[in-house]
Each structure stands twice: as C-alpha cells, then as structure tokens.
Amino acid sequence: MVARLSTLANGLRVATDEIPHVQSCAIGMWVGTGSMYEKAEVNGISHVLEHMAFKGTQTRNAQEIAEVIESVGGYLNAYTSREMTAYHARVLKEDAALAADVLADILQNSLFDPIEFAREQEVIIQEIGQTLDTPDDIIFDYFQDMCYPNQPIGRPILGTEELVRSFTPDLVKNHMRQNYSLENIVFAASGNIKHEEMIALAEAKLTQFTSKVAPEEVTPTFEGSVRIFEKDLEQAHIVFGFEGVPYHHPDYYVSSVYSTLLGGGMSSRLFQEIREKRGLVYTIYSFPTSYLNAGQFSVYAATSENQVKDLLPAMYEELRKVPKTLTMEEVNRAKAQLKAGLMMGAESTMARCEQAARQTLIHGHPIPLTEISKLVENVTFENVIQFSESLLTRKSSLVGHGPIQELVGY
Known part of the structure; x- marks a missing residue:
C-alpha cells in the first residue's frame, strides 16, 4: 500500500x-x-x-x-x-x-x-x-x-x-x-x-487547537571548531565531522551511500581497517545527519587512552583514501544495505507511521518506498567520489571526551 x-x-x-x-x-x-x-x-x-x-x-x-x-x-x-x-x-x-x-x-x-x-x-x-x-x-x-x-x-x-x-x-x-x-x-x-x-x-x-502560529524558519550556520573535555574515564570518546547536507540537497542519498560504505557495518572501511586490522576500537561508525536547512557528516569512535594517538590519524587516513581507492563493488554493496534496511523497516508499523509523518513535515507528503529505493539506486560511483572529495574541503569539528591528552593540539 x-x-x-x-x-x-x-x-x-x-x-x-x-x-x-x-x-x-x-x-x-x-x-x-x-x-x-x-x-x-x-x-x-x-x-x-x-x-x-x-x-x-x-x-x-x-x-x-x-x-x-x-x-x-x-x-x-x-x-x-x-x-x-x-x-x-x-x-x-x-x-x-x-x-x-x-x-x-x-x-x-x-x-x-x-x-x-x-x-x-x-x-x-x-x-x-x-x-x-x-x-x-x-x-x-x-x-x-x-x-x-x-x-x-x-x-x-x-x-x-x-x-x-x-x-x-x-x-x-x-x-x-x-x-x-x-x-x-x-x-x-x-x-x-x-x-x-x-x-x-x-x-x-482534534477540535481544540486554535493557534495559527508556526515556528519561524531557522537557517543555521556551520562554524566548526575543536574542543577537548578531559575526564577520568576508561575510554576516550571521539567525534569528528564535516558540514553535511540538508534533506532537500541533491547529495542527500549520496551521503547515505557514502556513510554506509565508510562506516555503516561490519564490511565498511572504518570497521575493517580500524577495528579488525588494527584493533584500535570496539565501536566505530559514521553517520549523516540532515535538517531542513543544515547537516553534518560525522564519525564516532571510542578507544583506550594509550591508543588515542593512533586512532585519529587512522580515521582521517581512511577518509582521504576513499576518492582514490573506491570500488564499484563497495558502492553496490552499500546501496544494497540501504535498500534492504528500507524494506526491513517497512515491516514495522511504528517505523512506517513515523516515516509518513516525518516525510510530510519535511517534504509536504509521504514518499513511496519504491521511490526512495530508486533514489538510492540512482546514486552513481562518480557521485560518491565527488562527495567524498568535497567533504574533505568543508569546515569540520572535532570533540574528544575522556582521557585524551594525546588529542590536545592535534
């Protein structure tokens, strides 16, 4: 339906x-x-x-x-x-x-x-x-x-x-x-x-709502900065990211495909390189966040105090490698993951209810699942390359929390 x-x-x-x-x-x-x-x-x-x-x-x-x-x-x-x-x-x-x-x-x-x-x-x-x-x-x-x-x-x-x-x-x-x-x-x-x-x-x-007032439109400005929150914890938590794209941007689905192949699962680059090959973390993932007039693209990871100095350079290096080493197989796998996730999410009444409501608030109408799947499928190899290159030229932010002396002055 x-x-x-x-x-x-x-x-x-x-x-x-x-x-x-x-x-x-x-x-x-x-x-x-x-x-x-x-x-x-x-x-x-x-x-x-x-x-x-x-x-x-x-x-x-x-x-x-x-x-x-x-x-x-x-x-x-x-x-x-x-x-x-x-x-x-x-x-x-x-x-x-x-x-x-x-x-x-x-x-x-x-x-x-x-x-x-x-x-x-x-x-x-x-x-x-x-x-x-x-x-x-x-x-x-x-x-x-x-x-x-x-x-x-x-x-x-x-x-x-x-x-x-x-x-x-x-x-x-x-x-x-x-x-x-x-x-x-x-x-x-x-x-x-x-x-x-x-x-x-x-x-x-619903008969008692009378107000005709709607929130004013907000246009945020991504500024980007670095901050270290030192605290006595077992692990150092790190989030770094770049200015991303809003909901209506042409690269909205491109960013999702890129995030999936970069850090969206066990087969992703960050998981394989940072966790499986180097053993620097237990948890690492990337994720795009979009709003009506703003967006971010971020990576989260947590590691022990003595591995902080190795973790951040390794994560940055993976981002730098993508435009030069990306394969069509990775792009196709990421698109398959996203489309399968859409289909499996469609088996939940609550997920579908929320999707219909959110899409109506954001786009003015619900978007059929087949249309979303087609938009994901239409993301090309070249789209992902261009997005991965452009990301590295954008404003960025870095936050560390925990035993992170090694990040000071990074």
Missing part, C-alpha cells in the same frame, strides 16, 4: 499507511517544533512540554493515562528532537479510537498542575544528569555545540538544569499555544486502519 495524505479544512494533515494483514496499528501526532526553534532563555522547553503532556488532563490523571493504553496491551510514548516532537501509541486494530482519544486528550486538555510540574522538573533534571554521566551520549551534544556554537541547533535538546528549574507551568503552556497549531501537526497512522477512519477520528477528536 502507498501512504495516503489528506489536508482537512482546518489545516490538519492526516497521513495513513494501511497494512491490512496485520492485527495492530501505530498512531501518533508529529508536531513540527523542537529545540531548534527555542530561544536561548527557554532551551529545553519543548522537551519539558513533551513530559508534561503525560502528567494529567481534565479527565485522566498521570496514572490513568498510562493504564488506559496498557490495559489493552498497548504502548504509549513520546520524544523530542531538534526539529519535531512526537506523541505516539501502538495498539491492536480495535483500539485505534482509544489511542486517538488519549493522544488528543494529552495534547488538548493537559492541566499543567503546579505540583506535577515541580515533580516532573526533578525527573527531567535526573534525565539531564544521566546524559552527562553517559560519555557516548553527551559527546554528541558537545559535538553539536562545536558545529553550531551559540545557535539553537547547537544547544542540547534537554536544556540545562538551571533553565529547567526556571520554567513555570504558564511559560510551558504559552510555548504550546505558540507552536502546536493544526497546520504544524501531522496526525499519522500505519497498520490495520483505513484512511477514512483516521480522518473521522481527527475530525471527532
């Missing part, structure tokens, strides 16, 4: 990817706002709002919100990213209306009770502390800041303890009113649910 999209009279977009042979459905609301659209003084507020949506409404308390979905064997969750916030559930097909009712309830009728708010502030501060104590997590926040210093896109999604403590229920409610407009929401589902049923649920449940 091909995902269908309708825009209702009130501006809400409804996207449905029907899979008739399954017994469940994933359903959710994706909002086109995240930490990228926050001012410095309210950094982290989108994430706080996401948490508070589950803390009680006019008809359900926090426990009842969890119980009403889990009592039918379902699953309810949410997440905040830099560009969007998602609230989603997975239930059996006969419980789709219940899931829609709960999602509509938490986004339209949340109370923002001061007692619950103060309690949840402490929970979020615990989450921030956990992230700070997890080196292979926090290093990506450090890296983001080095790529985009003093810009919303470079700030942590969770914010800081000081900022989170400064927020009030009214401040968070106002943030919701300013950003959660029907035109900025995609109501999406995938699984055993019909498009007409989703439209009926939207018209029946």
Whole structure:
C-alpha cells in the first residue's frame, strides 16, 4: 500500500499507511517544533512540554493515562528532537479510537498542575544528569555545540538544569499555544486502519487547537571548531565531522551511500581497517545527519587512552583514501544495505507511521518506498567520489571526551 495524505479544512494533515494483514496499528501526532526553534532563555522547553503532556488532563490523571493504553496491551510514548516532537501509541486494530482519544486528550486538555510540574522538573533534571554521566551520549551534544556554537541547533535538546528549574507551568503552556497549531501537526497512522477512519477520528477528536502560529524558519550556520573535555574515564570518546547536507540537497542519498560504505557495518572501511586490522576500537561508525536547512557528516569512535594517538590519524587516513581507492563493488554493496534496511523497516508499523509523518513535515507528503529505493539506486560511483572529495574541503569539528591528552593540539 502507498501512504495516503489528506489536508482537512482546518489545516490538519492526516497521513495513513494501511497494512491490512496485520492485527495492530501505530498512531501518533508529529508536531513540527523542537529545540531548534527555542530561544536561548527557554532551551529545553519543548522537551519539558513533551513530559508534561503525560502528567494529567481534565479527565485522566498521570496514572490513568498510562493504564488506559496498557490495559489493552498497548504502548504509549513520546520524544523530542531538534526539529519535531512526537506523541505516539501502538495498539491492536480495535483500539485505534482509544489511542486517538488519549493522544488528543494529552495534547488538548493537559492541566499543567503546579505540583506535577515541580515533580516532573526533578525527573527531567535526573534525565539531564544521566546524559552527562553517559560519555557516548553527551559527546554528541558537545559535538553539536562545536558545529553550531551559540545557535539553537547547537544547544542540547534537554536544556540545562538551571533553565529547567526556571520554567513555570504558564511559560510551558504559552510555548504550546505558540507552536502546536493544526497546520504544524501531522496526525499519522500505519497498520490495520483505513484512511477514512483516521480522518473521522481527527475530525471527532482534534477540535481544540486554535493557534495559527508556526515556528519561524531557522537557517543555521556551520562554524566548526575543536574542543577537548578531559575526564577520568576508561575510554576516550571521539567525534569528528564535516558540514553535511540538508534533506532537500541533491547529495542527500549520496551521503547515505557514502556513510554506509565508510562506516555503516561490519564490511565498511572504518570497521575493517580500524577495528579488525588494527584493533584500535570496539565501536566505530559514521553517520549523516540532515535538517531542513543544515547537516553534518560525522564519525564516532571510542578507544583506550594509550591508543588515542593512533586512532585519529587512522580515521582521517581512511577518509582521504576513499576518492582514490573506491570500488564499484563497495558502492553496490552499500546501496544494497540501504535498500534492504528500507524494506526491513517497512515491516514495522511504528517505523512506517513515523516515516509518513516525518516525510510530510519535511517534504509536504509521504514518499513511496519504491521511490526512495530508486533514489538510492540512482546514486552513481562518480557521485560518491565527488562527495567524498568535497567533504574533505568543508569546515569540520572535532570533540574528544575522556582521557585524551594525546588529542590536545592535534
């Protein structure tokens, strides 16, 4: 089936990817706002709002919100990213209306009770502390800041303890009113649910959004820099990368193919050379990150203190070798990996629901899987060569965290 999209009279977009042979459905609301659209003084507020949506409404308390979905064997969750916030559930097909009712309830009728708010502030501060104590997590926040210093896109999604403590229920409610407009929401589902049923649920449940305000367009500037965070850890964690490409760039799929052959699996160059042949790491991989108006191409690795001096030169050398030694076999293998990943991901109702929603927010409509597969297949050997060469001429950032004296002054 091909995902269908309708825009209702009130501006809400409804996207449905029907899979008739399954017994469940994933359903959710994706909002086109995240930490990228926050001012410095309210950094982290989108994430706080996401948490508070589950803390009680006019008809359900926090426990009842969890119980009403889990009592039918379902699953309810949410997440905040830099560009969007998602609230989603997975239930059996006969419980789709219940899931829609709960999602509509938490986004339209949340109370923002001061007692619950103060309690949840402490929970979020615990989450921030956990992230700070997890080196292979926090290093990506450090890296983001080095790529985009003093810009919303470079700030942590969770914010800081000081900022989170400064927020009030009214401040968070106002943030919701300013950003959660029907035109900025995609109501999406995938699984055993019909498009007409989703439209009926939207018209029946989503009736209280009145704001017409959408986030202002943000155009980040990749600046790039180097920073070392010394800490007494067992391993040194390193992320380095270059300015990448946004979603709509012609090299979007080229960067994915290149990343896959460079550091996307056990057969990739970085894995084979750095781990298998040299034994310098346990974990190493590359990954492209794209946004509406920005992007990065990055490599992550972790190693012991006495091997730091060998690791970074070895990683850089692999990048320099690609334009001169790339083979067609590598390109074809990378494309096969990407296309197989797309097909296997299509077996998950939640993955397909999220894909339909994200693509609608990014591109204005869901993109058929066959079209994406064709775009991957159309990446040529020459495209990858050109991209690998151009990457080495772009601005770059390097972040190290842990016992990394050997990186100082690199």
